[in-house]
Amino acid sequence: MRKLPNKISGLVGLLLIMKSAISIAQTSTFLPLQPEKLKYAQEVESEALAKKDTLLMAEAYYLYGKIHVAAHDYLKAKDYFMQSLRIMEKHRDLEKIGRLYLYLSELEILQARNTEALKYGRLAFSYFQRSGSPKRIAAGYHRMAAIYIVIYKSNVHDNLKKSLHDSVLYYCKRGERMAYELKDTMSIADASDRLGDFYRYQKSRRALNYYQIALKCYQVLGHKHNEALIMQKLATTHLAMSQPDKAYESAKEAETIYNKLSIRETQTEKEFAAFFEEYYRGKKDWQNAHKQLKILFDIERNQLLADRDGAVSRLAVEYETEKKEVQLKNQHNELELSKQIQQNQRRFLAALSILFLVATVATTVFYQLFRKNQRLSQQNATLVREQNHRVKNNLQLVSSLLSLQANRLTDEAAKTAVEESQLRIEVMAILQRKLYDGDQLAMVNMSEFIKELVGIALQSFGYEQTKVDYDMALSLLIAADPALRIGLIVNELVANACKYAFPKNPNPIFGIACTLQNQQLTLKVTDNGPGFQGVENRKNQTFGMRLIQIQVQQLKGTYRFKKEQGSIFEMECKV
Known part of the structure; x- marks a missing residue:
C-alpha cells in the first residue's frame, strides 16, 4: 500500500509554532514599504555617505519619512523627518524646513493630535512666508485650513465656533485666491476640497459645488486616490441632504476606484464602513447595517492595537531636549x-x-x-x-540550520523528517525571494515559482534529470498567501513522487498544469507511478496528506486523487 511518510511529533509542533508566529506578524497594520521608492532612498543615502554630503543625507531621511508615512508606520516616519530637520535647520533652507514641518503636521492630523498639528502647521506656514515661494505659501494656507477644519469639526463649544469659523474661512479663501492666481490645478483642487469640507460640516449645499470642482481637477490630473476620496465626500454630503440614492451611487463609484488602488488607508476604509452603515440603517436594512457596523468595529480595534502615541510623544520630547542641550x-x-x-x-x-x-x-x-x-x-x-534584508534571509537561515542538524542525525526517520521540513521551509524562502525580487507588489509569478520549487525538490531527492511537463501561463500571477499554500501542496506531491513513483520506474515522468480563469484556479499534478491508495482513511493518514488537506481547506477549495495510467491529483479553489 502506498502512503506518504509519517513525521515525528516534535516537527509537527515546530511547524505549528512557525505558523502561529507568522500569523502574529501578519496582524501588523503596517503596509509593505514601496520597493522602488525604498531603493531610490537607499541609493541617495549611499551617495550621501560616500560624498559625506549632509544635505544629501537630509534628503535621504526625508524620502525615508515619506515611505514610512505611506506604510502607516508614523513613529519611524517622524523619526526620519526629525533627522532631516536637524540638518536643514543648520543650513537654514527655509523652504525645505517648511516642507518638513508640513509633513510633521500631517502626521499629527493622522493621529488626531490637533494641538501638535496646529503647532507644526504654523511653523511650516511661517517658513513658507519667509521663503517667498508663492506655491509654498499657497500650500501653507491649505494646510492651516485643513487643520482648522478638523478642530472646527471636533469642537463642541459654541463660544469658540465663531472664532474657528473665521479662521477656517480666512485660510480657505486666501488659499483659493492664490491657487487661481498661480493657475495651479492641484492647488485649486486642494482649496476646493477644503471649502467643500467646511461647508459640508455646516450642512450647506455649497459643499457639493466645491467638491465637483475638486473632482474635475483630480480627474484632469489623473489622481485616482484623491478622486475616490472626493467621491466618498460627495456621497456623505448627499446622504446628509436626504438624497440616499445619489449618495449610494457616489459611494459605490468611490469604492470601485479605491479598490483598484494599491494603497490602503485605515481612515478611508472607516469612512466607507460608517457611510454604508448609516445608509443601510436609513433603508432599514438591519442585516447589512450590522455587517458594516462590525467592519467599522474591527477597523477601530486594529487601530487601537497599533496605537503608539506614547512612543511618538517620547520621540518628540527627546528631539526638543536634544535640540536645546547640544547639537x-x-x-x-x-x-x-x-x-x-x-x-x-x-x-x-x-x-x-x-x-x-x-x-x-x-x-x-x-x-x-x-x-x-x-x-x-x-x-x-x-x-x-x-x-x-534580514527578514528576507531569515527563512534561508532556518533552512541552513535544519540542514546542519540533519547532517548530525543518525536516526534515518528523524533525518528524513528534518530534510522534508527543510524542503517546506525552502518553499517559503523561494516565495519570499520572488516577492522581494519581483516587479509586482505582493504578487507571485506561479510559473516561475512552481518551476523553481519543483527543480529544488527533484534535486534534493536525486531526480534532477526527471522529465517534467509544465502547462502554465508565463504571466500567471496570484497573491502571496494562496501561492504559499499551493507551493506547499506541490512540494508534498513532488516529494511523494520521488519516494514512491520514481524508484522502480525506469522512465519517471512528472507533470504540472495550472490555470486561472475568472479567479478560479485549477491545479493538476500527475506522475506515472502506481497510484495512491487509502488517502481518505483519516486514521492512517500521514502528516504530508494532512498538510495537503489543511492547505486546501485554507484555500476553501476541493481536491481529489485519481488513478489513470498513474497518479493524478486535482484541486480547484478561488484566489
Missing part, C-alpha cells in the same frame, strides 16, 4: 540611527530565538561582529544594508 555631529546622528535600527532588529530576532535556539547563537555572533566593525564607516554602511 550633535552629523556622523554621530547617523550612527545613533544605525544603533536604533539594530536594536529593533535584535528584538525581533530575540523573539525568534525562543523558537530556534540555534538561530539565537548565529544572530548573537552576527551582532557582535557588527559591533566590532562599527568603527569603520564603510563596513558599517554595508552591515546596515544587510540588516535591511
Whole structure:
C-alpha cells in the first residue's frame, strides 16, 4: 500500500509554532514599504555617505519619512523627518524646513493630535512666508485650513465656533485666491476640497459645488486616490441632504476606484464602513447595517492595537531636549540611527530565538561582529544594508540550520523528517525571494515559482534529470498567501513522487498544469507511478496528506486523487 511518510511529533509542533508566529506578524497594520521608492532612498543615502554630503543625507531621511508615512508606520516616519530637520535647520533652507514641518503636521492630523498639528502647521506656514515661494505659501494656507477644519469639526463649544469659523474661512479663501492666481490645478483642487469640507460640516449645499470642482481637477490630473476620496465626500454630503440614492451611487463609484488602488488607508476604509452603515440603517436594512457596523468595529480595534502615541510623544520630547542641550555631529546622528535600527532588529530576532535556539547563537555572533566593525564607516554602511534584508534571509537561515542538524542525525526517520521540513521551509524562502525580487507588489509569478520549487525538490531527492511537463501561463500571477499554500501542496506531491513513483520506474515522468480563469484556479499534478491508495482513511493518514488537506481547506477549495495510467491529483479553489 502506498502512503506518504509519517513525521515525528516534535516537527509537527515546530511547524505549528512557525505558523502561529507568522500569523502574529501578519496582524501588523503596517503596509509593505514601496520597493522602488525604498531603493531610490537607499541609493541617495549611499551617495550621501560616500560624498559625506549632509544635505544629501537630509534628503535621504526625508524620502525615508515619506515611505514610512505611506506604510502607516508614523513613529519611524517622524523619526526620519526629525533627522532631516536637524540638518536643514543648520543650513537654514527655509523652504525645505517648511516642507518638513508640513509633513510633521500631517502626521499629527493622522493621529488626531490637533494641538501638535496646529503647532507644526504654523511653523511650516511661517517658513513658507519667509521663503517667498508663492506655491509654498499657497500650500501653507491649505494646510492651516485643513487643520482648522478638523478642530472646527471636533469642537463642541459654541463660544469658540465663531472664532474657528473665521479662521477656517480666512485660510480657505486666501488659499483659493492664490491657487487661481498661480493657475495651479492641484492647488485649486486642494482649496476646493477644503471649502467643500467646511461647508459640508455646516450642512450647506455649497459643499457639493466645491467638491465637483475638486473632482474635475483630480480627474484632469489623473489622481485616482484623491478622486475616490472626493467621491466618498460627495456621497456623505448627499446622504446628509436626504438624497440616499445619489449618495449610494457616489459611494459605490468611490469604492470601485479605491479598490483598484494599491494603497490602503485605515481612515478611508472607516469612512466607507460608517457611510454604508448609516445608509443601510436609513433603508432599514438591519442585516447589512450590522455587517458594516462590525467592519467599522474591527477597523477601530486594529487601530487601537497599533496605537503608539506614547512612543511618538517620547520621540518628540527627546528631539526638543536634544535640540536645546547640544547639537550633535552629523556622523554621530547617523550612527545613533544605525544603533536604533539594530536594536529593533535584535528584538525581533530575540523573539525568534525562543523558537530556534540555534538561530539565537548565529544572530548573537552576527551582532557582535557588527559591533566590532562599527568603527569603520564603510563596513558599517554595508552591515546596515544587510540588516535591511534580514527578514528576507531569515527563512534561508532556518533552512541552513535544519540542514546542519540533519547532517548530525543518525536516526534515518528523524533525518528524513528534518530534510522534508527543510524542503517546506525552502518553499517559503523561494516565495519570499520572488516577492522581494519581483516587479509586482505582493504578487507571485506561479510559473516561475512552481518551476523553481519543483527543480529544488527533484534535486534534493536525486531526480534532477526527471522529465517534467509544465502547462502554465508565463504571466500567471496570484497573491502571496494562496501561492504559499499551493507551493506547499506541490512540494508534498513532488516529494511523494520521488519516494514512491520514481524508484522502480525506469522512465519517471512528472507533470504540472495550472490555470486561472475568472479567479478560479485549477491545479493538476500527475506522475506515472502506481497510484495512491487509502488517502481518505483519516486514521492512517500521514502528516504530508494532512498538510495537503489543511492547505486546501485554507484555500476553501476541493481536491481529489485519481488513478489513470498513474497518479493524478486535482484541486480547484478561488484566489
